Amino acid sequence: MTTRVAGSKMxxxxxxxxxxxxxxxxxxxxxxxxxxxxxxxxSDVQRAISLAKEGAEIAAEMSVSERMKVLKNAADYxxxxxxxxxxxxxxxxxxxxxxxxxxxxxxxxxxxxxxxxARRLTGESINFDQVAGNEDRMGYYFRFPVGIIAAITPxxxxxxxxxxxxxxxxxxxxxxxxxxxxxxxxxxxKLAEAFVEAGLPKKILTVITGRGRxxxxxxxxxxxxxxxxxxxxxxxxxxxSNNAGLKKLSMELGSNSPSIVLEDADLSLAVDATVSGAFGxxxxxxLGVQRLFIEESVYEEFKSKFLAKVQSLKMGNKFSExxxxxxxxxxxxxxxxxxxxxxxxxxxxxxxxxxxxxxxFYAPTVLENTPENATIVNEExxxxxxxxxxxxxxxxxxxxSNNVNFGLQAGIFTENIHAALKAAKRLHVGGVxxxxxxxxxIDAMPFGxxxxxxxxxxxxKYAIKEMSEERIxxxxxxx
Numbered sequence: 001m002t003t004r005v006a007g008s009k010m011x012x013x014x015x016x017x018x019x020x021x022x023x024x025x026x027x028x029x030x031x032x033x034x035x036x037x038x039x040x041x042x043s044d045v046q047r048a049i050s051l052a053k054e055g056a057e058i059a060a061e062m063s064v065s066e067r068m069k070v071l072k073n074a075a076d077y078x079x080x081x082x083x084x085x086x087x088x089x090x091x092x093x094x095x096x097x098x099x100x101x102x103x104x105x106x107x108x109x110x111x112x113x114x115x116x117x118a119r120r121l122t123g124e125s126i127n128f129d130q131v132a133g134n135e136d137r138m139g140y141y142f143r144f145p146v147g148i149i150a151a152i153t154p155x156x157x158x159x160x161x162x163x164x165x166x167x168x169x170x171x172x173x174x175x176x177x178x179x180x181x182x183x184x185x186x187x188x189x190k191l192a193e194a195f196v197e198a199g200l201p202k203k204i205l206t207v208i209t210g211r212g213r214x215x216x217x218x219x220x221x222x223x224x225x226x227x228x229x230x231x232x233x234x235x236x237x238x239x240x241s242n243n244a245g246l247k248k249l250s251m252e253l254g255s256n257s258p259s260i261v262l263e264d265a266d267l268s269l270a271v272d273a274t275v276s277g278a279f280g281x282x283x284x285x286x287l288g289v290q291r292l293f294i295e296e297s298v299y300e301e302f303k304s305k306f307l308a309k310v311q312s313l314k315m316g317n318k319f320s321e322x323x324x325x326x327x328x329x330x331x332x333x334x335x336x337x338x339x340x341x342x343x344x345x346x347x348x349x350x351x352x353x354x355x356x357x358x359x360x361f362y363a364p365t366v367l368e369n370t371p372e373n374a375t376i377v378n379e380e381x382x383x384x385x386x387x388x389x390x391x392x393x394x395x396x397x398x399x400x401s402n403n404v405n406f407g408l409q410a411g412i413f414t415e416n417i418h419a420a421l422k423a424a425k426r427l428h429v430g431g432v433x434x435x436x437x438x439x440x441x442i443d444a445m446p447f448g449x450x451x452x453x454x455x456x457x458x459x460x461k462y463a464i465k466e467m468s469e470e471r472i473x474x475x476x477x478x479x
Contacts, residue, residue, distance in 0.1 A: 013051035014202025040210030055175035055203030071115035073198035078108040107163040114167030139474035145173035147226040158184035168463035250456035255408030257438035258401035265413035277439030283384035293397035299390040327360035337383035344374040408449035411437040
């Protein structure tokens with residue numbers, strides 16, 4: 001099936017523009033052509049930045065009520081066309097139609113939450129007279145927008161992760177230039193469509209489609225851009241950090257997430273949560289469960305239940321309501337995952353389930369006895385592979401969980417409040433999910449990690465604060 005979807009033009013400062021040079025967008029399931037989008041040039045970037053300077057002034061002058069109205073209208077537009085958004089997501093990405101519907105609904109929720117948080121972007125009064133000699137001073141601080149934000153987004157949540165940058169940017173009164181993943185630009189353009197229809201003034205928003213090698217550095221290095229919000233891999237994040245210069249950075253750089261199962265855990269709950277957490281979106285999820293540490297006394301029982309659940313998963317057509325897991329984003333990524341598994345097996349790992357590839361599809365795979373020096377133990381696999389490790393107890397599980405250069409989220413399954421609190425204190429991560437896998441998030445919570453997992457926090461309220469600055473106002477009062 002070849003389906004034509006909107007996306008043949010990009011949004012440059014509020015105007016839909018086309019270019020002769022194109023990027024093909026293909027369905028990763030069968031490599032069928034879906035659509036083509038403009039391959040933006042350096043001159044397009046420069047024009048976008050130039051117009052965004054004017055857009056930043058327009059955005060800053062919008063009242064809070066105007067920002068809220070645009071955000072709510074955009075959310076309404078998505079909800080009215082939810083199935084269209086879901087089909088766009090499913091066509092160009094790895095998501096099944098069921099996963100895509102959830103993402104589209106979440107994106108609308110993110111915009112509504114952004115509207116609500118816009119009204120809460122407040123300051124407070126300051127008691128200058130707390131220092132002797134300043135009894136004749138009074139004042140306050142308020143928050144103002146940073147200016148122009150460049151947002152670079154990944155392929156795995158091609159609508160909602162764009163919404164997580166665009167919604168807070170508008171709520172805080174900024175202009176924003178979005179560079180979506182080359183593989184999945186159509187969902188970002190559909191989100192831009194919602195904002196155009198919602199009445200967002202021109203010049204505030206650009207969604208520029210192009211290859212990172214052609215336009216990425218121009219955005220990153222521009223002195224006219226005040227902030228970069230990036231979601232992607234650690235290697236790219238480090239390059240951005242080195243090249244960005246003096247500007248604000250917010251980065252979510254992935255993880256190698258652990259979950260811990262203690263002997264007193266509800267094993268059925270743990271199995272359901274960790275299977276879902278490991279294989280949703282074909283494992284292409286920064287929060288995905290990659291390492292499972294199971295207390296020795298329940299290891300065999302957990303393994304048996306876990307494998308039975310994994311082997312019940314249905315891999316195949318993304319548009320079938322029966323499908324649990326689709327392909328990876330392309331065959332190249334599937335081959336990379338395959339090579340990591342082969343390396344692990346060569347080093348002594350045992351494949352308990354899966355371990356084979358068919359084009360861009362890679363079967364849900366479970367490994368055991370994986371040695372610590374295997375790449376897949378230490379790096380983010382970003383694919384449908386999970387490793388099981390027996391541990392003597394909580395101390396060993398925490399120590400081994402922390403033994404990687406990532407720290408986004410972790411999960412622990414236990415009925416022991418003391419064990420849960422110990423894990424919450426000692427796990428080196430940005431979030432600890434108790435009786436849930438690492439793969440749990442709501443869009444209102446602070447979200448981000450430590451070590452190689454990134455800088456700053458997303459989540460609407462927290463992103464809005466990142467996208468604004470404090471300004472002090474002090475009055476010296478004369479009698």
